[in-house]
Amino acid sequence: MSGRRLHVQASRLRAQLDTRALAVLDTLYRFRLLTTAQVQRLYLVSGVPGSRIRRTQYLMKRLQTLALVVRLSRVIGGVRAGSSGFVYGLSALGQAVLDVSGPAGGRRRRVWETTPYFQDHMLMVAELYVGLREAERQGQAMLLTFTSEPGCWRHFTGSGGELVVLKPDAYVRVGFQAVERRVFIEVDLATESLPTIVRKSARYVAYWRSGVEQQRAGVFPQVVWLVPDQHRLQNIQRALGSLAVEASGLFEVALIDAGPRLLMAPPELEEKPDHSSSRPPP
DNA sequence: ACTTACCACATGGTTTGTAA
DNA sequence: TTACAAACCATGTGGTAAGT
Numbered sequence: 001m002s003g004r005r006l007h008v009q010a011s012r013l014r015a016q017l018d019t020r021a022l023a024v025l026d027t028l029y030r031f032r033l034l035t036t037a038q039v040q041r042l043y044l045v046s047g048v049p050g051s052r053i054r055r056t057q058y059l060m061k062r063l064q065t066l067a068l069v070v071r072l073s074r075v076i077g078g079v080r081a082g083s084s085g086f087v088y089g090l091s092a093l094g095q096a097v098l099d100v101s102g103p104a105g106g107r108r109r110r111v112w113e114t115t116p117y118f119q120d121h122m123l124m125v126a127e128l129y130v131g132l133r134e135a136e137r138q139g140q141a142m143l144l145t146f147t148s149e150p151g152c153w154r155h156f157t158g159s160g161g162e163l164v165v166l167k168p169d170a171y172v173r174v175g176f177q178a179v180e181r182r183v184f185i186e187v188d189l190a191t192e193s194l195p196t197i198v199r200k201s202a203r204y205v206a207y208w209r210s211g212v213e214q215q216r217a218g219v220f221p222q223v224v225w226l227v228p229d230q231h232r233l234q235n236i237q238r239a240l241g242s243l244a245v246e247a248s249g250l251f252e253v254a255l256i257d258a259g260p261r262l263l264m265a266p267p268e269l270e271e272k273p274d275h276s277s278s279r280p281p282p
Numbered sequence: 283a284c285t286t287a288c289c290a291c292a293t294g295g296t297t298t299g300t301a302a
Numbered sequence: 303t304t305a306c307a308a309a310c311c312a313t314g315t316g317g318t319a320a321g322t
Contacts, residue, residue: 036314051286057315058284085314285322290315297310302303 010096028090031126036085068094131260141264145173182221205247226256
């Protein structure tokens with residue numbers, strides 16, 4: 001399909017979508033993949049409980065019929081019992097619809113033909129976002145920013161003068177009454193080796209030492225590793241122990257299920273050593 | 283066009299039953 | 303006791319129908 005034609009079709013489609021449908025597409029753009037259940041938890045929270053999911057299915061089916069989303073694999077007979085729902089990604093047309101109103105930005109993304117691991121990882125990042133939105137709905141904290149890849153990437157110059165790219169899974173700002181928490185998120189599914197974890201973490205330390213983020217944003221975010229189970233949590237904590245002592249306070253490791261609760265809870269004010277404003281000696 | 287209710291279907295893990 | 307099979311269960315989805 002040629003660009004011009006696509007654009008015309010996208011404009012026409014956009015006109016007949018309501019704000020909720022557009023929001024779904026936009027969120028799909030940000031996270032690349034979403035499950036039906038996640039869409040429901042984000043955008044169909046009112047009404048009779050039993051019918052919410054049904055309405056979500058109706059909505060997603062409509063978007064699929066319009067070729068705005070693509071439906072990926074479905075695992076039936078899931079982990080314990082029952083099925084997992086469908087997983088949706090944005091189609092090229094869906095992306096074009098977002099482009100209509102301006103810079104949806106980056107290059108086209110392809111969500112299908114991806115490995116199960118990447119799918120799981122993307123869905124976990126999305127899951128964290130959904131969890132944070134739900135926590136926000138009930139709690140006092142506000143989710144000010146949730147930037148996923150690649151928007152949350154950071155570029156800086158390493159000690160050898162080389163260009164380094166830091167690739168967190170997400171950058172999160174949570175607002176409380178007077179204070180604000182900023183966090184880089186690393187979602188870990190226990191698929192990477194501990195040396196890889198350490199290497200990634202060292203890159204955060206290098207970025208911290210560069211002072212770029214502090215200059216840009218005033219503070220350096222905490223780096224939170226979210227892991228699937230207790231065993232992995234201990235392993236990563238131990239691995240992080242090998243990093244420079246003064247950098248250890250940068251990191252926190254937590255269970256991924258506890259992620260939203262942790263991030264939306266007001267920070268205790270006494271706190272550990274403050275890395276945010278101070279630059280370490282060269 | 284959208285919402286809601288109801289029921290059947292698909293399917294793998296879990297449990298229970300049975301034979302070796 | 304072990305090994306395998308049948309029955310059961312959980313869960314999201316789809317169709318349909320009726321209501322708004």
